[in-house]
Amino acid sequence: MLESVLRIVALIRKELLAVLKDPRSRVSLFLPPVLQCLIFGYAATYDLSNVPYAVLDQDRSAASHELLAALDGSGVFHRVGELYTQADIKTAIDEETVLLVIQIGQDFQRRLQAGRPADVEVIADGRNSNTAGTALGYVSAVIDQFNANWAADHGEAAPPLRATMRAWYNGNLETRWFMIPALIGTLTFLQTLLLTAMSVAREREQGTFDQLLVTPFRPFEIMVGKAVPSVLIGLVQATLILLVAQLWFRIPFIGSYFTLYAGLLLFLLAAVGMGLMLSAVVATMQQAMLYAFVVMMPFALLSGLTTPLSNMPQVFQDVTVVNPLRYAIDIAHRVYLEGAGLDQLIPDLWPMAIIATITLSAAAWLFRHGIE
Amino acid sequence: MRRLAALVRKETYQLFRDPSSIAIGVIMPVLLILLFGFALSLDVENVPVAVVLEQPSPTASELAAGFALSPYFDAQELTSMPQAQQLLLQQKVDGIIRIRPDFARQLNSGTGQVQVLVYGTDANRARIIEAYAQGAIAQFSVRRAAEGYTAASGGAATVQSRLWFNEADDSHYFLVPGLIVLIMTLIGAFLTTLVMAREWERGTLEALFVTPVRAGEIVLSKMIPYFALGMVGLALCMFAAKFLFGVPFRGSVLLLTGVSTLYLLVALGIGLLISSITRNQFVASMATLIITFLPALFLSGFLFDLRSMPTIIRILSYALPARYYVNLLQTLFLVGNVWGIVLPDAAALAGMAFALLALARAVTTKRLA
Numbered sequence: 001m002l003e004s005v006l007r008i009v010a011l012i013r014k015e016l017l018a019v020l021k022d023p024r025s026r027v028s029l030f031l032p033p034v035l036q037c038l039i040f041g042y043a044a045t046y047d048l049s050n051v052p053y054a055v056l057d058q059d060r061s062a063a064s065h066e067l068l069a070a071l072d073g074s075g076v077f078h079r080v081g082e083l084y085t086q087a088d089i090k091t092a093i094d095e096e097t098v099l100l101v102i103q104i105g106q107d108f109q110r111r112l113q114a115g116r117p118a119d120v121e122v123i124a125d126g127r128n129s130n131t132a133g134t135a136l137g138y139v140s141a142v143i144d145q146f147n148a149n150w151a152a153d154h155g156e157a158a159p160p161l162r163a164t165m166r167a168w169y170n171g172n173l174e175t176r177w178f179m180i181p182a183l184i185g186t187l188t189f190l191q192t193l194l195l196t197a198m199s200v201a202r203e204r205e206q207g208t209f210d211q212l213l214v215t216p217f218r219p220f221e222i223m224v225g226k227a228v229p230s231v232l233i234g235l236v237q238a239t240l241i242l243l244v245a246q247l248w249f250r251i252p253f254i255g256s257y258f259t260l261y262a263g264l265l266l267f268l269l270a271a272v273g274m275g276l277m278l279s280a281v282v283a284t285m286q287q288a289m290l291y292a293f294v295v296m297m298p299f300a301l302l303s304g305l306t307t308p309l310s311n312m313p314q315v316f317q318d319v320t321v322v323n324p325l326r327y328a329i330d331i332a333h334r335v336y337l338e339g340a341g342l343d344q345l346i347p348d349l350w351p352m353a354i355i356a357t358i359t360l361s362a363a364a365w366l367f368r369h370g371i372e
Numbered sequence: 373m374r375r376l377a378a379l380v381r382k383e384t385y386q387l388f389r390d391p392s393s394i395a396i397g398v399i400m401p402v403l404l405i406l407l408f409g410f411a412l413s414l415d416v417e418n419v420p421v422a423v424v425l426e427q428p429s430p431t432a433s434e435l436a437a438g439f440a441l442s443p444y445f446d447a448q449e450l451t452s453m454p455q456a457q458q459l460l461l462q463q464k465v466d467g468i469i470r471i472r473p474d475f476a477r478q479l480n481s482g483t484g485q486v487q488v489l490v491y492g493t494d495a496n497r498a499r500i501i502e503a504y505a506q507g508a509i510a511q512f513s514v515r516r517a518a519e520g521y522t523a524a525s526g527g528a529a530t531v532q533s534r535l536w537f538n539e540a541d542d543s544h545y546f547l548v549p550g551l552i553v554l555i556m557t558l559i560g561a562f563l564t565t566l567v568m569a570r571e572w573e574r575g576t577l578e579a580l581f582v583t584p585v586r587a588g589e590i591v592l593s594k595m596i597p598y599f600a601l602g603m604v605g606l607a608l609c610m611f612a613a614k615f616l617f618g619v620p621f622r623g624s625v626l627l628l629t630g631v632s633t634l635y636l637l638v639a640l641g642i643g644l645l646i647s648s649i650t651r652n653q654f655v656a657s658m659a660t661l662i663i664t665f666l667p668a669l670f671l672s673g674f675l676f677d678l679r680s681m682p683t684i685i686r687i688l689s690y691a692l693p694a695r696y697y698v699n700l701l702q703t704l705f706l707v708g709n710v711w712g713i714v715l716p717d718a719a720a721l722a723g724m725a726f727a728l729l730a731l732a733r734a735v736t737t738k739r740l741a
Contacts (some may be wrong), residue, residue: 028655032662042682043670046496049680093536096699099679108529117530126538127702128546130414130496131677136533137503147528162485163509165502167492168460173502176494198654227466232663286570286653290392293562293661294400298407306675307412307543308497310419310466316411333493344461 004221011225012072012219015323019229029195033187033237037244040183045175051135053100054092056083061109063150067120068303070146071102071356076138093125099135100124106351133250169337177282180245181336182305184238185328189271190300192234194292196275199226200367202289213368227272234262255335263331266352273359280366299323304330326353351363375585379593386567387597396563397520401555401605405612408551414543416500418446420465422456425449427473427627435486438512444504466491467501479516537706548619549701550674552609553694554665556632558700559602560639560658561646568647569656587736588689591729595640602636613705627714631704634721637699639664641728642693648735668694694721 020026053071057064080098083089089101091129103121111118122139124132150156170177203209212222242260245251278295282288302309302316303325309317321327327348333347336341344347387393423436439447450456459465470487472646478484488505490498496509538545569578580590606629613619621628642664650656670676671685672694678686689695696717703713 028658036662036666039685040666042685044676045680047680048677052679091712094707096703112529115579117528119532120529122531122533124533124535126535126541126545127706128673128677129535129538129541129543130546130675132535132538133503133541134496134499136531136535137499139533140503140506140531143529143531150528157616163488163506164507165488165490167490167495167498167502168710170492170495170498172497173492173495178493178495286566287392289654289657290395290566293657294395294403296729297400298403301407302411302600304494307414308416308494309409309415310497311415311417312411337493 002263003109004218007217008221008224008228011221012228015225015229019195019233029191029233030240033191034240034244036187037180037183037185038248039243041176041180041244041249044179045171046130046134047088048076048079048131048134048138048177051100051138052078053082053102054088054098055079056086056101058090058102058106059104059108063109063112064104067104067108067146068102068142070142070149071139074138077142078350089123096125096127098125099132100139102139103259113154116179152179159302176249177224177251177337178333180249180251180303181332182239182329184241184245184332185267185325186300186303186305187241188234188237188264189238189325189328190270190296192230192268192271193275193296194289195233196226196230196272197278197282197288197292198285199230200276200279201282201285203257204282205284219364219367222367223276223360224341226276227269227360230272231265231268231371232276234271235264238264238268251336254339255337256339256341259340259345260332260335262342263328263335263345263352265351266356267324267331268350269356270352270359273356273363274324276363277366280351280363299325302326321351322355324352324355374594376589376593379585379589380596383593383597387601393563393567396566397559397601397605401608402556403618403626404558405609405728408547409544409612409617412543412547414496414547415541416497416504417444419467419501419504420446420448421467421469421501421505422450422459422465423447424453424456424468425451425471426453427475429476431476431479432471435471435475435509435512436469438508438659439505441505442508444507460489460491463491466497467505469505492740509714544617545619545706546674546702548609548613548617549705550672550698552606552632552701553635553668553672553674553697555605555609556602556636556697557639557664557668557694559598559605560636561643562660563601564594564598564640564643564645565656565660566653567598568644569651571655572647572651573653591644591736592732594644598643602639603632608634612629619705621705622708624709627709628701628704631697631700631714631718634718634725635693637725638693638721638728641725641732644732645728645735648732664694667692668698671695672698674698684722693721693724 006098019029055068057068068079072079083092083093083101089103092101093099101123103123105119105121108118108120120143122136124134167173200209203212219223246253274295275292278291279288282291302312302320302323309320309326331345331348334345387397415526420441423439425432426435436447436449436579453470456465456468456470460468468489470489472478472485472487475484486509488502490501492498535541572710577590611623615619644661646659647656650659671689671692673689678689678695681689700714700717703710
């Protein structure tokens with residue numbers, strides 16, 4: 001027993017040295033996750049902070065000016081031009097000078113004063129319909145505020161029914177709070193999968209794996225010796241991304257670190273298991289890399305990172321039960337933003353434990369039986 | 373010319389014999405088409421919500437029915453708030469619509485309130501749900517006013533919105549054109565990098581250098597098969613977009629082919645350049661992934677709006693060919709031939725293609741000496 005442990009420790013040391021002694025590979029392991037987290041943290045947001053719009057104001061009244069001032073004062077909308085004819089709308093939208101055109105009819109103020117509904121026509125560039133939908137939502141909010149102000153200023157009764165909106169866990173509904181915790185799982189998944197997929201393949205290509213097989217190491221010990229260093233590296237990468245999230249983006253962390261790391265540990269075991277399994281069945285490093293890439297893409301797309309899982313057809317939702325990244329992203333969100341405890345995360349934890357057990361034992365078996 | 377043809381034939385054989393090239397060049401594009409077409413969607417439908425009726429009354433039931441009948445919601449009626457909160461915590465529902473006990477009375481006295489609570493972790497989805505809830509409540513108000521129960525709320529500005537180019541508000545309209553960019557990047561840059569880097573690593577390229585073949589011919593012979601594969605990928609995507617997903621195509625096919633040629637040349641140029649510089653498969657493929665593929669997904673305006681990114685990142689995006697290609701595709705697919713967009717974007721791509729290919733050619737020649 002003790003001998004076995006000593007052998008494993010020696011193998012872990014050798015693996016860590018092999019990966020970390022080369023300065024180039026050290027940099028390539030720890031710098032990209034941090035840089036990617038910074039760049040994608042800024043880029044990957046569905047929130048809009050700059051919506052250029054043009055206005056076709058046929059009323060030119062105090063009311064229409066008040067409405068436009070409310071838009072300009074929001075900080076999100078930037079008026080880039082005045083339009084004079086309907087034909088101008090087409091040019092402005094087609095050539096992407098603006099995202100929105102606001103058209104105010106000539107009886108806008110008269111209708112408001114007469115107590116009738118007054119239409120504001122908003123035309124949006126639907127090339128990216130998600131962006132357009134968000135922008136239209138912002139316009140509605142500004143116009144609701146305008147209506148409330150108008151009613152108050154003109155002594156009218158407030159509308160009889162109001163809806164009050166509240167969002168749990170992310171009060172201002174910032175996409176960044178959603179994206180960055182998800183990146184903790186995603187970026188470490190990409191890196192550890194590639195790293196482990198290459199690890200056995202490299203030894204196979206160089207012929208050192210056969211040497212390892214004739215030593216007293218049992219396949220199980222080789223598996224542990226290969227898995228532990230990758231898990232450790234994954235944990236360091238996750239910590240770096242977590243530090244960027246906390247110190248740079250300042251996203252409030254309300255859960256417990258212990259819970260987060262417990263979840264990450266299971267997740268990394270599952271990811272490393274998949275990588276080792278891949279590594280055991282391929283013959284060359286190039287194949288390892290390509291197959292890792294072919295596996296990564298669908299897993300990353302079907303993880304809930306860019307589009308919600310609940311929007312997917314049932315078949316695809318069923319397929320995602322084998323995707324460890326899906327559970328890791330859920331855990332990161334729930335611990336980070338909701339402060340969920342381990343007991344609440346059980347539905348996410350046990351599937352990862354099963355994936356890890358199956359892939360790791362399959363890898364150990366394949367080391368000896370996989371090739372030739 | 374005969375030399376070139378022979379080399380192209382050799383490359384083509386190699387391409388089809390290597391299972392990993394087939395995986396990236398054929399299986400990945402088909403997989404991506406299926407995923408983008410069928411699995412990914414940003415359209416929110418059938419959101420599970422709990423409607424809490426704290427005290428039943430005809431008015432409250434009428435509002436609740438509005439949610440039950442809406443295609444956007446999958447409503448479940450409850451009578452107590454703690455029960456609904458429990459469901460929200462367990463993620464069984466994504467939102468709670470709370471109608472308070474004295475709702476009917478308050479509504480008649482003009483101070484009616486409905487509380488909408490959403491699960492905010494996924495902010496984008498939460499915002500869409502809020503907007504739908506607002507819409508359902510507004511409809512109820514309009515119906516009440518029309519039936520004469522409450523006075524119309526005086527003069528108010530109402531938004532009449534129109535979504536141009538995507539009247540059906542279907543997220544596939546922009547996801548599918550974006551997919552073409554990913555596939556072209558995958559074949560043009562990723563696959564080429566890998567194949568070239570392998571030849572450098574194995575020394576087979578040097579073996580070619582001692583033959584009478586000129587450097588330009590080597591570069592060309594590497595490009596032609598992958599260019600053809602990229603064009604097949606484009607045709608496949610166009611076919612899927614039209615017949616599988618019903619995305620309209622309003623521009624000219626000729627123009628699309630032209631700009632796709634330009635983008636493919638840029639991608640091939642990047643691939644050739646990276647592999648010549650690194651001469652190592654692993655480093656080359658990582659570099660291609662970070663320089664071309666991930667930015668095509670995140671920084672091209674395909675998913676996330678470029679105008680809302682910080683200035684530095686926006687400036688960075690001007691250096692990325694994917695940005696111009698995404699813009700061209702979205703315009704050609706959904707709007708038509710808008711010359712004000714097509715010309716500058718195509719010019720940018722042409723400039724990049726020329727510069728990169730000249731550079732790739734120069735690097736290859738220099739190493740020959």
